[in-house]
Amino acid sequence: xxxxxxxxxxxxxxxxxxxxxxxxxxxxxxxxxxxxxxxxxxxxxxxxxxxxxxxxxxxxxxxxxxxxxxxxxxxxxxxxxxxxxxxxxxxxxxxxxxxxxxxxxxxxxxxxxxxxxxxxxxxxxxxxxxxxxxxxxxxxxxxxxxxxxxxxxxxxxxxxxxxxxxxxxxxxxxxxxxxxxxxxxxxxxxxxxxxxxxxxxxxxxxxxxxxxxxxxxxxxxxxxxxxxxxxxxxxxxxxxxxxxxxxxxxxxxxxxxxxxxxxxxxxxxxxxxxxxxxxxxxxxxxxxxxxxxxxxxxxxxxxxxxxxxxxxxxxxxxxxxxxxxxxxxxxxxxxxxxxxxxxx
Amino acid sequence: xxxxxxxxxxxxxxxxxxxxxxxxxxxxxxxxxxxxxxxxxxxxxxxxxxxxxxxxxxxxxxxxxxxxxxxxxxxxxxxxxxxxxxxxxxxxxxxxxxxxxxxxxxxxxxxxxxxxxxxxxxxxxxxxxxxxxxxxxxxxxxxxxxxxxxxxxxxxxxxxxxxxxxxxxxxxxx
Numbered sequence: 001x002x003x004x005x006x007x008x009x010x011x012x013x014x015x016x017x018x019x020x021x022x023x024x025x026x027x028x029x030x031x032x033x034x035x036x037x038x039x040x041x042x043x044x045x046x047x048x049x050x051x052x053x054x055x056x057x058x059x060x061x062x063x064x065x066x067x068x069x070x071x072x073x074x075x076x077x078x079x080x081x082x083x084x085x086x087x088x089x090x091x092x093x094x095x096x097x098x099x100x101x102x103x104x105x106x107x108x109x110x111x112x113x114x115x116x117x118x119x120x121x122x123x124x125x126x127x128x129x130x131x132x133x134x135x136x137x138x139x140x141x142x143x144x145x146x147x148x149x150x151x152x153x154x155x156x157x158x159x160x161x162x163x164x165x166x167x168x169x170x171x172x173x174x175x176x177x178x179x180x181x182x183x184x185x186x187x188x189x190x191x192x193x194x195x196x197x198x199x200x201x202x203x204x205x206x207x208x209x210x211x212x213x214x215x216x217x218x219x220x221x222x223x224x225x226x227x228x229x230x231x232x233x234x235x236x237x238x239x240x241x242x243x244x245x246x247x248x249x250x251x252x253x254x255x256x257x258x259x260x261x262x263x264x265x266x267x268x269x270x271x272x273x274x275x276x277x278x279x280x281x282x283x284x285x286x287x288x289x290x291x292x293x294x295x296x297x298x299x300x301x302x303x304x305x306x307x308x309x310x311x312x313x314x315x316x317x318x319x320x321x322x323x324x325x326x327x328x329x330x331x332x333x334x335x336x337x338x339x340x341x342x343x344x
Numbered sequence: 345x346x347x348x349x350x351x352x353x354x355x356x357x358x359x360x361x362x363x364x365x366x367x368x369x370x371x372x373x374x375x376x377x378x379x380x381x382x383x384x385x386x387x388x389x390x391x392x393x394x395x396x397x398x399x400x401x402x403x404x405x406x407x408x409x410x411x412x413x414x415x416x417x418x419x420x421x422x423x424x425x426x427x428x429x430x431x432x433x434x435x436x437x438x439x440x441x442x443x444x445x446x447x448x449x450x451x452x453x454x455x456x457x458x459x460x461x462x463x464x465x466x467x468x469x470x471x472x473x474x475x476x477x478x479x480x481x482x483x484x485x486x487x488x489x490x491x492x493x494x495x496x497x498x499x500x501x502x503x504x505x506x507x508x509x510x511x512x513x514x515x516x517x518x
Contacts, residue, residue: 097385098384098385098386099385099386100384100386101382101384101387102384103382104382104416106416106417107425108419108425109416109417109418109419109423109425110418110419203385204384205379206379206416207379207380207382207413208413208415208458209375209376209379209380213418215419215421216419221419230421275420275421278421279421
């Protein structure tokens, strides 16, 4: 399945996770393979488009390299093609690893992240410009230091304020999500890769040099509120994908227990945060199969073969040998199986 | 290139490491100074706002007289901020526990848990070192005599080596 790389494609505008980005750079045209789990996720998105996002909060789980990020991207592309309003966060670790500016706000009693919020608004308006033309602001939005955006104003005006002025971007972003939550014209997809980072200890320090919790930072708090169902969209879904790439931000106990990943092996003596448990309530686990089926692996092999990435005389023997060496794991099959043939 | 208190900070360097150019600030203190002024780890010196730069300069010019950092109220998961300007009526002020012990940890003489209260840099630090050495000499201690002779102070061997001590140790060091 080829991805259409238009100017408003979510992958192009929002960016991609590192491993996926490298693979797409190697391929002449970005493609992915449709698997059973893809069809399952797309079916869930179809069902979610008719009901509130409170009932459709899904997290893709699985071992390293099994295809969680790819399945998430396929979901994002499907939603974008079916007139959903799409928010995609390919590397949400950037909100918790102290790489964006932060400032305390006494009104919300949280640390705002103006630069990240402003960038998110700019990306959103680029991807969804066609769809938001019809939408209007449903309530007056007062913004500090600026004129209030009145009820009935075009939504693009509200977003433009936040995209231009970083200081008002966090207020505008949370107001935008509330407005999108009330409207029923288009369903809204909130797609988050590295989902576990929202529940981890952050690298941010407050002025007294103690760690800032993730729900005291504006961006993670906003995403956690929609992921936990405390706020919801009238039509839409929240789709997350765990990631095993960064060991500093590994899946914490509260999330493991909510998604039932630990099979009862975590010690009851480990301290669990009550706040994070409340933010992890009601998440549905969508397991991504550990191995590719043989037909799926064959189509993946075809993609790389047609791209002339494999220098050997490619045939069934090479395919079966690389497939068995990788044990069916998609990332190992491509990186340690197929691409290694280029080196030899 | 930005000059702060006479020290040149390279523009493209991360602020957290650029601050170590000050005599008396190492990596840990630099990290604490950045946290004090809400400067994130990946912020480069060229990305600092003028306000942040002035506040760092003001702080480093005299760290001991800087205002101690107050605890700020943080939102619980169920907190819902109200839109509009903050007034005492619209926001319920959280009841922070009153300090019954008399002096807070940040106001006691040793600075409590805040290393930045007793921070000395550049000329102040060099003056303190000079005073310590001259004090040792004045009381006639072994340490003072070794500084005066330009020999190792901390019991190192002098049969061989001791070259750094012979080059650098003196009463009017710094």
